[in-house]
Amino acid sequence: MQTSNLKVNLSTVSDIIAALQTILCSRVIPEVFDLETPYSRTTFPNPNHCAIELKDQSISAIITKRQHQLDKVLHDISGLQTVMDGIHTLQQPLIKQKNNNIKSINLHKRLVSPLWRLPTEILSQIFCHCLPQFPGLNELQPPSKLTAPMLLTRICRWWREVAMGMPTLWYTLSMKVHDRDWQQAAFFYASWLKRARGCPLSLRLQFHAENDSTNTGEFSMFRDLLALEEMSVFIYENISRGDMPADISYSILQLPFTLCSFDASGWLLNFNDMSSCNPIWAHLTTLRIRVSEAKAVLHLLLLAPNLSSLTIHIESEDVQALRPFTHTNLQTLDISCECFLDPGSQFYHLFNALSLPTLRILAAHDVLEWPHEEFKAFLSRSECPLESLIISGEVTDEQRAKYVALVPSLQFVLH
Known part of the structure; x- marks a missing residue:
């Protein structure tokens, strides 16, 4: 998908949000592999390992299997990270729009505030009363x-x-x-x-x-x-x-x-x-x-x-x-x-x-x-x-x- 010149409008973002919510609500649970083997509880080299290997499966085969499983997990994590980065990219203009909306609301609220309707002469008097007391020489x-x-x-x-x-x-x-x-x-x-x-x-x-x-x-x-x-x-x-x-x-x-x-x-x-x-x-x-x-x-x-x-x-x-x-x-x-x-x-x-x-x-x-x-x-x-x-x-x-x-x-x- 080409995104360099893509301008995402609100409806597209809404569609993405709806799709993600549908997926999350489906409660898809990631696959969890069973990692238990005959060797899991062994903490020290054991001379019976060879017998166990002959009876069940070799340790090298288990390692190879675990590596394939790890590769799949890392691939899924990378894919989710790419999705989250894309969501973060979509989020930034929305945050900017939110801040601009707040500024606009506050600006227009100030315009109807009684302070904005005060004559300059009255506001000047208020400013004069805001001045701190003139300190002493040892308190400057x-x-x-x-x-x-x-x-x-x-x-x-x-x-x-x-x-x-x-x-x-x-x-x-x-x-x-x-x-x-x-x-x-x-x-x-x-x-x-x-x-x-x-x-x-x-x-x-x-x-x-x-x-x-x-x-x-x-x-x-x-x-x-x-x-x-x-x-x-x-x-x-x-x-x-x-x-x-x-x-x-x-x-x-x-x-x-x-x-x-x-x-x-x-x-x-x-x-x-x-x-x-x-x-x-x-x-x-x-x-x-x-x-x-x-x-x-x-x-x-x-x-x-x-x-x-x-x-x-x-x-x-x-x-x-x-x-x-x-x-x-x-x-x-x-x-x-x-x-x-x-x-x-x-x-x-x-x-x-x-x-x-x-x-x-x-x-x-x-x-x-x-x-x-x-x-x-x-x-x-x-x-x-x-x-x-x-x-x-x-x-x-x-x-x-x-x-x-x-x-x-x-x-x-x-x-």
Whole structure:
């Protein structure tokens, strides 16, 4: 039978199936040969074999017979295998047709699904609620195809078009990268952020560097992100507590002037670091940072006149008096200190030096000895509209009353 150009239609396949079912239902049982002989139970050479051979049949004749039987079985097996291969060949286009039918059914079911009748505006709102929470710097993971927004582009063509046309799905990005694969990550950044289409951008980057020279000059790509407004960076590296390496400070200088919120709490900066990154501070309104000396706080406030919210951690054993300084825009100050030699000294000197006339929220953490008199003088001097005071140290009811007397807007004191 010639099959190279044969096109089997459904009726032919049905005929074959019917014929095979008829054969199978007839319960044709393959011939089973009786293999029992006078020698079957003999396990060791026996001198009586010769007598048995003379009485019955020779062993060589039995072997010849068994070989003919084996040849017949192998021939039947080969024939059945050929039939099964042919059935498998007939089955493949049917399976393909089945899959195509299922796809067509699912497509048309989607067309009558309520989701397909939703206006794009409502679907866009649903997509926004699918976004995962923005992780902390110590929880950063590369974007996954199994979570929004990337997952939304893999459901169907319409969802992909809606998701790709929504800048609000792509304006935030968290990434954990190593200096060895930074260029690949930078390319991924660029592809992702192009979809934001000018929407204010928010980035979180955790960078792992193996060497003292971190080769972070590639950060210069951020200078082209003119819509970048928020950025958080945490760098793991072998850098001592000396001055910041030139390539890192250069990278910070490449950040665009549109940046207004910057989280650099992954670095420990000193006075010189502040100066080396000077231009970036002037445009910031929100900052999270760690510094190695109290005087760096005042220097930072001097370099960042537009700052309205500052979260700062001071790690220093160096205790010294600070020059008076007034910052006219700071409204929220969250500060913590580490100074084991003289607990409370950092707060003591800061409250003696600072005047914050617009301060509304003050949080002071890790205060072992609260400088009551210095803080009271700070309130009197600043004349600020303080509304919330959060202190981890001990404050008496009498001290609270004095604070409220100086600042009537103060509603509560927590510690």
